Amino acid sequence: MKLLVTGGAGFIGSNFVHYILKKYPDYQVVNLDLLTYAGNLENLKELENNPNYKFVKGDIADFELVNNLVKDCDIIVHFAAESHVDRSILDSEEFIRTNVIGTHTLLEAAKNNGNKRFHHVSTDEVFGALKMDDPKFNEKTPYDPRSPYSASKASSDHLVRAYFHTYNLPITISNCSNNYGPYMFPEKLFPLFITNLIEDKKVPLYGDGMNVRDWLYVEDHCVAIDAIIHKGRIGETYCVGGDAEKNNKEITYKILELMGKGEDMIEFVKDRPGHDRRYAIDFSKIKNELGWEPSVSFEEGLQKTIEWYKNNEAWWKDIKSGEYAKYYEKQYGK
Numbered sequence: 001m002k003l004l005v006t007g008g009a010g011f012i013g014s015n016f017v018h019y020i021l022k023k024y025p026d027y028q029v030v031n032l033d034l035l036t037y038a039g040n041l042e043n044l045k046e047l048e049n050n051p052n053y054k055f056v057k058g059d060i061a062d063f064e065l066v067n068n069l070v071k072d073c074d075i076i077v078h079f080a081a082e083s084h085v086d087r088s089i090l091d092s093e094e095f096i097r098t099n100v101i102g103t104h105t106l107l108e109a110a111k112n113n114g115n116k117r118f119h120h121v122s123t124d125e126v127f128g129a130l131k132m133d134d135p136k137f138n139e140k141t142p143y144d145p146r147s148p149y150s151a152s153k154a155s156s157d158h159l160v161r162a163y164f165h166t167y168n169l170p171i172t173i174s175n176c177s178n179n180y181g182p183y184m185f186p187e188k189l190f191p192l193f194i195t196n197l198i199e200d201k202k203v204p205l206y207g208d209g210m211n212v213r214d215w216l217y218v219e220d221h222c223v224a225i226d227a228i229i230h231k232g233r234i235g236e237t238y239c240v241g242g243d244a245e246k247n248n249k250e251i252t253y254k255i256l257e258l259m260g261k262g263e264d265m266i267e268f269v270k271d272r273p274g275h276d277r278r279y280a281i282d283f284s285k286i287k288n289e290l291g292w293e294p295s296v297s298f299e300e301g302l303q304k305t306i307e308w309y310k311n312n313e314a315w316w317k318d319i320k321s322g323e324y325a326k327y328y329e330k331q332y333g334k
């Protein structure tokens with residue numbers, strides 16, 4: 001099987017490429033990635049000499065390039081996106097270009113080449129925000145995106161489904177909850193807090209710190225996508241979650257404890273505008289149909305993640321000293 005993976009140099013994409021080539025050593029993977037600020041070839045260094053792996057630097061919105069790559073693959077697994085909510089609040093233009101126009105370009109190429117199999121990696125944020133006592137999101141929850149990021153992902157989901165209904169394009173979609181683990185760019189909660197603490201810097205907690213997310217260790221997400229691309233029903237959406245609802249304060253205290261730091265390292269900062277209060281996923285469909293469920297507990301995943309960032313200082317220090325420093329100043333004012 002020949003996979004065209006988009007965004008394979010980012011956090012989840014690079015974990016997925018490693019996972020697939022380890023589990024299926026005879027599969028071929030072509031990784032198309034623009035190497036934006038979030039893409040990093042260091043994530044894939046060990047695969048450089050693997051004959052079944054090829055990297056192509058390019059834009060998913062470049063039809064000619066994409067059309068040529070799609071011709072030669074059996075399935076497109078589409079991760080590439082602008083993925084950070086706070087950046088979408090500062091400036092959303094790239095989110096519309098990559099997430100909406102880029103996805104549309106890939107869909108056109110898939111249609112143009114004999115209706116190629118297409119898996120679209122999406123997020124639970126398209127469903128909006130839950131109140132504390134609301135039931136969890138599931139595949140039937142109406143879309144209600146509330147940030148420029150989630151609105152752009154919702155648009156891409158609608159386009160993917162439209163290509164199934166209109167052109168019979170053989171698609172599947174996964175809407176997953178918050179991931180964490182190795183190779184996560186240090187703008188997101190887990191790696192930002194862990195690396196700040198290693199550097200003996202305070203951690204910026206938004207608002208009252210009581211916003212809830214449902215956390216899934218990244219490798220479990222890769223296993224879910226593996227199950228969907230091999231056994232998922234065409235045209236279907238699968239919700240993927242961690243069964244690990246935690247508020248940000250709880251997570252921060254746990255990280256502080258595991259890293260031997262005190263609560264004086266917390267700095268409460270201005271809240272994110274439109275900050276969604278709670279996400280939670282009911283993953284019974286994928287569990288019942290495909291036998292998938294999370295295998296890594298929150299405690300185990302968190303330990304592994306902290307260890308990874310402690311053992312890979314060069315990886316994140318390089319990132320934190322580059323373009324990222326300007327973003328940090330804009331976002332946190334220091």
Ligand code: NAD
Nearest residue numbers: 007009010011012034035036038039059060080081083179
């Ligand atoms: P990321 O920001 O770490 O990586 C995105 C990758 O896409 C980068 O390598 C970047 O260079 C590449 N890219 C961006 N624009 C591109 C373009 N125009 N052409 C080609 N490549 C481009 O993102 P992530 O956290 O790994 O998320 C991957 C996917 O999973 C996204 O679609 C995201 O919406 C979805 N998702 C993420 C999470 C999470 O917790 N991070 C949860 C659920 C779903």
Ligand code: TDX
Nearest residue numbers: 083084085123125177178187188189204205206211248
């Ligand atoms: O400095 C911070 N302080 C803080 O309190 C940051 C960066 C975040 N937070 C809070 C905001 C959220 O409630 O932590 C929570 C998690 O924030 P992020 O790591 O930015 O993730 P989130 O906004 O929930 O979105 C993530 O999960 C869904 C990914 O970035 C998305 O790509 C994915 O779709």
